[in-house]
Amino acid sequence: MELFPPIPLAEWRDTKETLHRFAQVVGKIRLAASVRRNHWWNVPFRLTGRGTTTSPMGQVDGNPIFTIDFDFVAHRLVVSSLDGREISFPLAGRSVASFYDAVMEALATLGVRTRPALARPFDLPDSGRPFGDDTEHATYDPVQANRYWRVLSQVASVLEEFAAGYSGKVSPVHHFWHTFDIAHTRFSERHVPQPARTDPVTREAYSREVISFGFWFGDDTFPEPAFYAYTAPEPAGLPDDPLEPATAHWLDRGASHLAVLRYDDVRAETDRRAAVLAFYESAYRAGARRAGWDLEALACPGGVTDPGLRPHGHGDAVAG
Template sequence: METLNEVALPYAEWQPTKETIHRYLQIVGKLRLAVSPRRNHWWNVPFHVTASGITTRPMGRDPVFAIDFDFIDHRLIVATNHGSRSSFSLQGLSVAEFHDALVHAMLAVGADPFPILLSRPFDLPDSDRQFRVDDEHRSYDPSAAATYWRVLADVNILLEEFCGRYSGKTSPVHHFWHTFDIAATRFSDAIVEHGGGVDPVTREAYSREVMSSGLWFGDAETPEPAFYAYTSPEPNGLSDQALPDGANWRPRGGEHLAVFPLSAAQRTGDVRTAALEFWEVAYRAGAMLANWDIDRLSCPDGVTDPLLRISIASTAAPLRASRS
């Protein structure tokens, strides 16, 4: 099985599959938005990575149910806390057929499909067309779908490691169905005031100073997966800060996004180390300019206990010496 050091997911080759899966995810994601208990910064809405795909996590009330995408067996599974279960194959389905199959699967387990019956894509070119009549998007390459999931799974672990290095408020690692990326966000306590002209989704997501890190799967302008990072609100001078070789700052809606293509990380021979360094450098650039207390918020090896830190350091020192 390919690792992040070897995987290739050229945008042009898997774009039709990506566009179909993206709409599958939006249908289920809109259901998650409608029936999950609300969390700060919309943390209740995205998907989480599993050992075979992604999950909504439990939601609803009676029954409580979850929806899982299995990208190994290429099935969608709806399961309840009552023991009911219904599933169907993802292969060969148009978005309209997926929509209908999901509605029937939910009815079969006693869950209410009403929130998605008239739903439409969010921030996609066909946002004026209901999912239930979309017969255009129907490509599903199992190999590409499996590769997409393996990238998600590997980057999920990298982001978990990166999150462990920060002791402040941190989001879960989650997969966003609207932008089709996987990310985690570090927060400060600084409140950000937004004017009334800012939409409520943005106001909630960015009600505090944040620094986000993640990977997205590319678009026409960046036709390959790429690691990214940004600070919001963006402090003055951020895009002047140095980034690792192969990374650069790119304009993003009046601000800047630090971008590090997966291919550039692969050229280092060690994607894990390269990605973690990129995220750390981008974080420190934003944290320094935004006056975050970097040292106080640091959490080496995921440990805040000062006595345990001393123990880890004293154990690691002889090991480092023996290897040198």
């Protein structure tokens, strides 16, 4: 199977807009029914062998333990409870309104009383319209939805490989339903005071110094898929540092800069995986050096923290 197949935004924009809102419906249920974790790590989705999952949730709020999975192979939403009961329905042929109603009906049938606190989109152009009123977004192309999941899975695998090289505090590799990207974040222990006016989501997400790495599918502000990285807060001189490969660049966002590597530029590389890993590593080293992180102390070559277990030469470390 081709690594990083073509997925131009223009070809699946309508499906993406519908699927993004489907994801927000489920994501807001996840937010309401899960135990809060530092930096909102309880909120994103994880990938599965067939799509994405909320992971098990419930119980702490008095509800049964339940899970909601998107299956992008059979193109169904699956709502299941710990007692083995399961309800599923097709994703195709539904508006956001009918999807929302079907999800809430499935939860009620399984005895789950959780409801989204704000049942409307977050940070989207129609954020004032309730999910239950959205009959506009109703496009679901199974081929494009499956490709979205395959690209997510491939990027996640590269991010997992990149994550192995750092021994400090890190986030999981997870799929954010509000911004529709997949990301992995490295943290320092340096506390970052936030202005009083900063919203609660941002305050918790950036309470510590971070360098974050990810991929998004494109939107109206950047209408093409791309890999990205950023350091927050941004240290002085960051955009002066070179990025790899040569097609990567720093995008000026006014108050900060984003390291960007276009997806199509990666597709033009002979070794696509190596190009993405080089990009993430160059963005990390630029941010970490400028912010004064101890790169050597935080290094974890090949996912091994004990130097005595690291391979020598071309051999492999073996645990007997």
